Amino acid sequence: MTRDLPALAETIAGRDVDGYLIDADWEDPTQLYLSGFTGPDPFLTLYADGGVHLLVSGLEYARAKRESRADTVRRHAEYDFQYGGRERRLDMYADFLADVGVESVLMPDRAPVGTADGLRDRGITVAVDHEDAVASLRAVKSDDEVNRIRTAQRATESAMAAAESLLSEATVEDGTLVHGGDVLTSERVREEIEVTLLRHGCASEETIVAGGAHAADPHDRGSGPLSAGDAIVIDVFPRDTDTKYFADMTRTFVVGEPGDALRERYDLTVSALEAAIDAVEPGATGEDVHVAACEVYEDAGYPTLRSDPDTDTGYIHSTGHGVGLAVHEPPRLSMGAGELEPGNVVTIEPGLYDPDVGGIRVEDLVVVTTDGCEVITDYPKRFVIE
Amino acid sequence: MTRDLPALAETIAGRDVDGYLIDADWEDPTQLYLSGFTGPDPFLTLYADGGVHLLVSGLEYARAKRESRADTVRRHAEYDFQYGGRERRLDMYADFLADVGVESVLMPDRAPVGTADGLRDRGITVAVDHEDAVASLRAVKSDDEVNRIRTAQRATESAMAAAESLLSEATVEDGTLVHGGDVLTSERVREEIEVTLLRHGCASEETIVAGGAHAADPHDRGSGPLSAGDAIVIDVFPRDTDTKYFADMTRTFVVGEPGDALRERYDLTVSALEAAIDAVEPGATGEDVHVAACEVYEDAGYPTLRSDPDTDTGYIHSTGHGVGLAVHEPPRLSMGAGELEPGNVVTIEPGLYDPDVGGIRVEDLVVVTTDGCEVITDYPKRFVIE
Numbered sequence: 056m057t058r059d060l061p062a063l064a065e066t067i068a069g070r071d072v073d074g075y076l077i078d079a080d081w082e083d084p085t086q087l088y089l090s091g092f093t094g095p096d097p098f099l100t101l102y103a104d105g106g107v108h109l110l111v112s113g114l115e116y117a118r119a120k121r122e123s124r125a126d127t128v129r130r131h132a133e134y135d136f137q138y139g140g141r142e143r144r145l146d147m148y149a150d151f152l153a154d155v156g157v158e159s160v161l162m163p164d165r166a167p168v169g170t171a172d173g174l175r176d177r178g179i180t181v182a183v184d185h186e187d188a189v190a191s192l193r194a195v196k197s198d199d200e201v202n203r204i205r206t207a208q209r210a211t212e213s214a215m216a217a218a219e220s221l222l223s224e225a226t227v228e229d230g231t232l233v234h235g236g237d238v239l240t241s242e243r244v245r246e247e248i249e250v251t252l253l254r255h256g257c258a259s260e261e262t263i264v265a266g267g268a269h270a271a272d273p274h275d276r277g278s279g280p281l282s283a284g285d286a287i288v289i290d291v292f293p294r295d296t297d298t299k300y301f302a303d304m305t306r307t308f309v310v311g312e313p314g315d316a317l318r319e320r321y322d323l324t325v326s327a328l329e330a331a332i333d334a335v336e337p338g339a340t341g342e343d344v345h346v347a348a349c350e351v352y353e354d355a356g357y358p359t360l361r362s363d364p365d366t367d368t369g370y371i372h373s374t375g376h377g378v379g380l381a382v383h384e385p386p387r388l389s390m391g392a393g394e395l396e397p398g399n400v401v402t403i404e405p406g407l408y409d410p411d412v413g414g415i416r417v418e419d420l421v422v423v424t425t426d427g428c429e430v431i432t433d434y435p436k437r438f439v440i441e
Numbered sequence: 442m443t444r445d446l447p448a449l450a451e452t453i454a455g456r457d458v459d460g461y462l463i464d465a466d467w468e469d470p471t472q473l474y475l476s477g478f479t480g481p482d483p484f485l486t487l488y489a490d491g492g493v494h495l496l497v498s499g500l501e502y503a504r505a506k507r508e509s510r511a512d513t514v515r516r517h518a519e520y521d522f523q524y525g526g527r528e529r530r531l532d533m534y535a536d537f538l539a540d541v542g543v544e545s546v547l548m549p550d551r552a553p554v555g556t557a558d559g560l561r562d563r564g565i566t567v568a569v570d571h572e573d574a575v576a577s578l579r580a581v582k583s584d585d586e587v588n589r590i591r592t593a594q595r596a597t598e599s600a601m602a603a604a605e606s607l608l609s610e611a612t613v614e615d616g617t618l619v620h621g622g623d624v625l626t627s628e629r630v631r632e633e634i635e636v637t638l639l640r641h642g643c644a645s646e647e648t649i650v651a652g653g654a655h656a657a658d659p660h661d662r663g664s665g666p667l668s669a670g671d672a673i674v675i676d677v678f679p680r681d682t683d684t685k686y687f688a689d690m691t692r693t694f695v696v697g698e699p700g701d702a703l704r705e706r707y708d709l710t711v712s713a714l715e716a717a718i719d720a721v722e723p724g725a726t727g728e729d730v731h732v733a734a735c736e737v738y739e740d741a742g743y744p745t746l747r748s749d750p751d752t753d754t755g756y757i758h759s760t761g762h763g764v765g766l767a768v769h770e771p772p773r774l775s776m777g778a779g780e781l782e783p784g785n786v787v788t789i790e791p792g793l794y795d796p797d798v799g800g801i802r803v804e805d806l807v808v809v810t811t812d813g814c815e816v817i818t819d820y821p822k823r824f825v826i827e
Contacts, residue, residue, distance in 0.1 A: 168550070
């Protein structure tokens with residue numbers, strides 16, 4: 056069952072420690088990736104000497120033995136730990152490390168300080184992995200992982216289609232969208248998206264359905280009635296409840312007549328998306344891809360964070376990010392970001408924002424191939440819903 | 442906007458530090474409770490001198506100003522931080538602390554070690570809060586908070602009713618449950634529960650629908666066809682997507698004839714539940730409540746973790762936990778747990794487990810009142826579905 060993790064072994068050797076230690080529950084993607092175990096409470100995963108070793112509670116033991124990728128699974132009872140408090144727990148952790156023959160560990164930057172300090176108090180050297188070595192491993196996907204993301208993306212597209220249907224079926228009364236006799240709200244569209252995701256084996260509770268001024272804030276999830284003529288940004292990024300892999304896509308729609316300002320911004324955003332996708336290939340940097348999108352906007356006279364770091368309007372975020380067991384993970388597509396490799400799965404999501412005009416964002420998911428990239432997203436780009 | 446947090450001020454004074462610092466995203470309930478802000482990326486919240494101070498990215502600034510409970514909100518741009526790496530970020534954090542006049546902080550036990558070490562490197566004293574002071578504050582709910590939990594609980598009951606309907610409508614073919622022409626599986630029932638939750642403004646992706654041997658493992662979410670005569674444990678613990686408060690309830694059903702062993706275990710579990718609820722009052726300890734449940738099982742000859750710490754069957758978990766912005770939070774109802782206070786909201790969830798017989802668990806939610814407790818759960822306890 057041992058996984059082939061040579062890069063992690065190199066990292067450990069480079070930092071002159073014996074092992075890599077994670078103290079987290081499965082929602083930490085690094086924990087899930089290394090352990091392969093969806094334990095709901097925090098547990099320890101220790102990678103050392105080419106092997107993966109778990110320490111879990113009695114409640115998780117049978118399932119961890121059955122489902123995890125670990126070479127060995129130990130349980131708290133082996134260390135006579137049951138109702139003990141913090142000090143006894145840390146004694147157990149130190150004993151567990153000793154049993155695997157480990158005297159020094161690297162822990163992730165966001166590992167619990169209480170655990171790190173407690174192990175240090177017990178004579179164990181704890182170094183901190185500021186580079187997030189496991190996230191770097193995760194950034195390069197196997198074919199199986201890409202297929203899991205594809206499956207989640209198909210569910211995402213079904214959910215987007217459900218949302219688009221609601222918008223298509225809506226009528227307009229006094230400028231407000233109405234569906235089935237009720238005012239059509241962001242909340243109603245979000246509910247339809249999330250129900251459709253569930254019916255397709257995915258889950259999300261952070262879907263963005265933002266119209267008008269809401270859409271001008273990229274992190275506003277949206278609320279209230281949707282209006283004709285407003286740009287409506289729909290950003291869906293669910294996790295497959297089975298495989299735990301994410302997908303991510305965004306479309307922007309207008310019901311009725313968008314007006315020239317929105318239409319220009321939409322067309323420009325699709326151009327920025329295409330330019331950025333064209334720039335994706337092995338050896339290109341995440342910065343190259345980001346710059347390709349920025350240049351489209353800057354050439355048209357819109358500010359970007361590159362041309363004006365203080366701008367509140369225009370293109371005010373990066374071009375994308377890796378997607379996998381986390382919805383945001385390496386590689387980044389932004390200033391200073393490094394080289395892309397085959398197997399990277401990244402979103403490309405340029406957008407323009409202005410509270411006086413609204414928000415536009417269009418996002419596709421791509422996988423870097425040996426000679427360019429393949430667009431995973433299979434969904435039309437229709438802006439205007441008549 | 443300042444919140445009244447005298448207990449936290451006392452904790453800080455007792456540890457001889459200037460402030461309490463959180464570096465986490467909103468999914469950390471301590472962060473959400475102190476900041477009142479649902480920032481999707483990690484941000485800093487500093488409680489010092491009676492005030493709450495936030496440091497967020499430019500992307501979150503407007504929303505944090507509008508929605509958070511903070512007295513002041515600062516953004517990265519005020520510290521000229523944009524594309525900087527780790528060292529520049531930590532410089533910014535240190536400058537932010539200095540601006541609030543803070544030279545020493547307490548951080549939660551599970552705060553990121555990278556942040557704690559980085560601040561220490563910059564001359565800031567970082568002590569670790571092993572007692573989880575904010576979780577202790579969270580354990581005592583205001584009336585508003587109890588009402589938010591009640592709302593989530595009503596949604597939970599609607600979802601349980603949807604599950605019970607599926608079971609009631611099922612027919613039996615060769616011992617297997619069939620619904621609408623298809624074999625009725627754990628996955629199908631879970632989907633119905635989670636869709637119903639979404640329709641009622643709640644979300645969950647961890648619902649347990651476990652039959653037969655699956656149900657004998659309290660953490661097994663269940664999978665595959667459900668059978669007549671098997672105990673089916675359904676444990677639903679969603680979060681309200683608006684208020685972010687959780688609810689939690691469990692029922693166990695049998696379609697058809699349960700047999701004497703299951704029937705005895707079910708009746709005993711309801712007795713244990715009633716005994717534990719009777720024990721809940723201000724001044725009683727979490728241990729008292731747990732012992733009340735254990736005694737019912739032990740008197741009937743079943744092992745508990747109290748009577749046999751190594752047992753794999755019988756009553757193999759604690760009696761309950763607080764519910765609020767986290768689904769598991771203080772107070773605990775287990776050996777060594779302290780005194781209950783009015784405003785505590787706790788689950789009472791005794792159960793019996795044996796791979797050869799199946800699993801039984803019944804769980805109600807109660808709020809501790811000035812003279813006892815009030816059961817929040819409003820759902821019948823029907824075991825056998827004919």
